Amino acid sequence: RFYNETVAKAFLQFYDQTAQIVWSQFMEATWNYVTNITKKNREEMLHKDSERSKHMLYFGTRARLFKTSRFQDPDVKRLLSKLLNIDKAALPQDELREYNQLLAYMETTYSMAQVCLNEGPCMPLEPDLQEVMATSRDQKELLWAWQGWRDAVGRQLRITFERYVQLSNKAANLNGYKDMGALWRSKYESETLEDDLEQLYQELQPLYLNLHAYVRRALHRHYGPELIDPRGPIPAHLLGNMWAQSWVNILDLVLPFPKKPPEDITKIMKSQHWKPSKMFEEAEKFFTSLGMLSTPPSFWKNSMMERPADGREVECHASAWDFYNGRDFRIKKCTEVTVEDLLSIFHQMGHIQYFLQYRNLSVIFRAGANPAFEEAVGSVITLSASSHKYLLNRGLLSHQHQDSGDGNQEDRSRATKPEAAAPALWASLKGGRARSHPLTAPPSPEEEVNFLMSVALEKIAFIPFSYLMDLFRWKVFDGTIQKDVYNQEWWNLRLKYQGLCPPIPRTEEDFDPGAKFHISASVPYLRYFLSLVLQFQFHESLCKASGHIGPLHRCDIYNSKKAGKLLEDVLKLGSSKPWPEVLQKITGQTQMSTKALMTYFKPLLNWLVTENVRQGEILGWPDFSCTFEEKD
Numbered sequence: 001r002f003y004n005e006t007v008a009k010a011f012l013q014f015y016d017q018t019a020q021i022v023w024s025q026f027m028e029a030t031w032n033y034v035t036n037i038t039k040k041n042r043e044e045m046l047h048k049d050s051e052r053s054k055h056m057l058y059f060g061t062r063a064r065l066f067k068t069s070r071f072q073d074p075d076v077k078r079l080l081s082k083l084l085n086i087d088k089a090a091l092p093q094d095e096l097r098e099y100n101q102l103l104a105y106m107e108t109t110y111s112m113a114q115v116c117l118n119e120g121p122c123m124p125l126e127p128d129l130q131e132v133m134a135t136s137r138d139q140k141e142l143l144w145a146w147q148g149w150r151d152a153v154g155r156q157l158r159i160t161f162e163r164y165v166q167l168s169n170k171a172a173n174l175n176g177y178k179d180m181g182a183l184w185r186s187k188y189e190s191e192t193l194e195d196d197l198e199q200l201y202q203e204l205q206p207l208y209l210n211l212h213a214y215v216r217r218a219l220h221r222h223y224g225p226e227l228i229d230p231r232g233p234i235p236a237h238l239l240g241n242m243w244a245q246s247w248v249n250i251l252d253l254v255l256p257f258p259k260k261p262p263e264d265i266t267k268i269m270k271s272q273h274w275k276p277s278k279m280f281e282e283a284e285k286f287f288t289s290l291g292m293l294s295t296p297p298s299f300w301k302n303s304m305m306e307r308p309a310d311g312r313e314v315e316c317h318a319s320a321w322d323f324y325n326g327r328d329f330r331i332k333k334c335t336e337v338t339v340e341d342l343l344s345i346f347h348q349m350g351h352i353q354y355f356l357q358y359r360n361l362s363v364i365f366r367a368g369a370n371p372a373f374e375e376a377v378g379s380v381i382t383l384s385a386s387s388h389k390y391l392l393n394r395g396l397l398s399h400q401h402q403d404s405g406d407g408n409q410e411d412r413s414r415a416t417k418p419e420a421a422a423p424a425l426w427a428s429l430k431g432g433r434a435r436s437h438p439l440t441a442p443p444s445p446e447e448e449v450n451f452l453m454s455v456a457l458e459k460i461a462f463i464p465f466s467y468l469m470d471l472f473r474w475k476v477f478d479g480t481i482q483k484d485v486y487n488q489e490w491w492n493l494r495l496k497y498q499g500l501c502p503p504i505p506r507t508e509e510d511f512d513p514g515a516k517f518h519i520s521a522s523v524p525y526l527r528y529f530l531s532l533v534l535q536f537q538f539h540e541s542l543c544k545a546s547g548h549i550g551p552l553h554r555c556d557i558y559n560s561k562k563a564g565k566l567l568e569d570v571l572k573l574g575s576s577k578p579w580p581e582v583l584q585k586i587t588g589q590t591q592m593s594t595k596a597l598m599t600y601f602k603p604l605l606n607w608l609v610t611e612n613v614r615q616g617e618i619l620g621w622p623d624f625s626c627t628f629e630e631k632d
């Protein structure tokens with residue numbers, strides 16, 4: 001055993017130098033595969049992955065030899081402790097190869113799946129099936145896409161997933177964890193994690209129950225009583241999204257005040273011939289307006305911003321890439337010119353900003369304070385951008401000159417001073433010159449409720465979905481859910497937390513959870529649930545730093561250098577400090593809290609409660625059985 005801290009530092013130095021090479025080669029090979037799915041590229045990726053695993057095994061086993069209890073430098077202790085978990089690299093060579101092959105099979109099946117019309121074209125998920133789920137109001141068409149996707153993906157993955165669970169748990173055991181769920185949860189460095197999560201969920205449930213009751217009534221109005229039971233669960237194919245995780249696309253069906261509809265930004269974008277590259281430029285402008293880092297030229301050269309037109313098979317699910325060489329960062333996204341994709345690009349740019357901020361840290365610390373921090377960065381900017389979007393909807397622009405981001409708007413949140421709304425994004429929407437507008441009044445209460453409803457359909461609808469995704473997988477990993485009941489247990493959770501029913505009867509031939517990217521790609525999901533809470537806490541703190549006064553939902557930190565500095569100082573830390581310490585730097589608190597989220601939606605909750613009482617709505621779904629349409 002080694003006791004010498006100097007030796008440990010040299011060991012870590014050596015790790016860093018070699019890791020940058022091994023990791024960037026692995027990332028390059030993986031990038032080549034997901035942007036051009038071929039057998040050859042898969043073999044090359046699997047080869048580089050096994051190189052990376054050998055590297056992790058070499059350093060992970062040796063890191064164990066250091067007795068760090070008497071070490072002085074906290075960084076050295078934290079770095080060594082992070083090397084101990086080597087994940088799947090702990091598996092014996094042959095099982096590791098099998099594991100990597102089944103991971104590639106699941107992710108590739110998802111990425112290449114299509115649903116074919118009887119005679120005629122086959123539709124991939126992005127953009128075609130997503131488009132149907134978002135825009136169709138014909139429940140038969142929605143059912144066709146919903147069922148077709150699950151037949152094409154979920155059913156194909158069922159057997160592989162069972163083997164994936166076994167090998168995952170074996171890898172977790174070899175790293176000293178009771179199952180893979182325990183290994184995933186360990187990333188949050190908290191003994192009380194599961195209780196804390198349940199507490200957060202309970203605090204947010206009233207918001208969700210009121211939204212669910214209100215939306216159910218609206219769908220009852222549109223689809224009629226034969227489809228919607230006003231005291232029952234909602235059929236899962238009617239919510240405007242393939243997984244019913246976000247309900248933004250049925251805003252038109254549920255808009256509280258239809259006489260004051262928000263402007264259709266997608267329409268404006270299309271009418272102005274926006275291109276994907278412009279959408280990325282706008283997102284980057286938001287970060288640089290905060291005084292944060294811009295992307296290097298290689299980002300624009302190497303990213304994949306659209307589905308390739310040359311017939312290549314690609315993985316379309318959006319992702320941001322750090323090549324761990326301090327200079328190569330990319331986004332892969334099959335961008336469509338829609339406002340949903342514009343906000344998704346803000347999310348991806350948030351990942352890129354984190355990479356840029358922590359690029360000089362040891363490779364081991366080049367990660368978020370915890371996985372939820374990584375997800376929250378882009379989403380907190382999206383909150384301003386959507387609020388920003390809100391300002392766009394209202395055409396709140398009177399400025400004579402196009403904002404050059406000059407100081408005189410320093411730290412005064414434009415949102416409360418309509419006269420100084422963000423010219424940049426609006427001007428680009430209005431093509432160049434920001435036209436001067438007469439000062440427009442602040443939004444009417446009706447428009448305010450409409451706006452909050454549009455944000456709630458994304459954020460509040462997402463609460464139970466993002467919570468149950470890993471509740472399901474933790475139970476699968478710990479054996480509570482056995483493989484012969486995977487699908488019925490999935491739908492039990494979907495009923496219990498989301499108040500949803502499958503539109504048609506499901507069997508154990510189906511594997512509906514596999515129809516969601518993160519389950520086929522073995523990407524944990526708890527990060528998104530916690531990001532929901534964190535992004536509002538961050539938003540509140542950044543808004544305060546920007547000098548914003550007034551309601552939180554009207555805050556928009558665009559151009560605030562103070563907000564940018566506060567955020568930057570946190571991102572620079574990467575995962576070098578325990579996340580409560582990092583949280584305290586930005587919010588002053590060491591605990592996650594739903595207070596900011598509740599504050600943001602308070603006006604909407606008041607309106608929903610009044611509306612639901614007026615309609616005599618039942619909160620929840622006491623008629624819990626899923627009824628199915630008689631075959632007509």
Ligand SMILES: O=C(CCC(O)(O)[C@H](Cc1ccccc1)NC(=O)c1ccccc1)N[C@@H](Cc1ccccc1)C(=O)O
Pocket residue numbers: 245246317318319320321347348351374375379521523528
């Ligand atoms: O999956 C995403 C966005 C993709 C991502 O940026 O989170 C991506 C997911 C991913 C893809 C491949 C491998 C691993 C993870 N994450 C990243 O690109 C990423 C994450 C951490 C560090 C660096 C990059 N969003 C989730 C949840 C969500 C988030 C925000 C708004 C709406 C919905 C979803 O669509 O269900």
Ligand SMILES: [Zn+2]
Pocket residue numbers: 347351374375
């Ligand atoms: Zn993300």
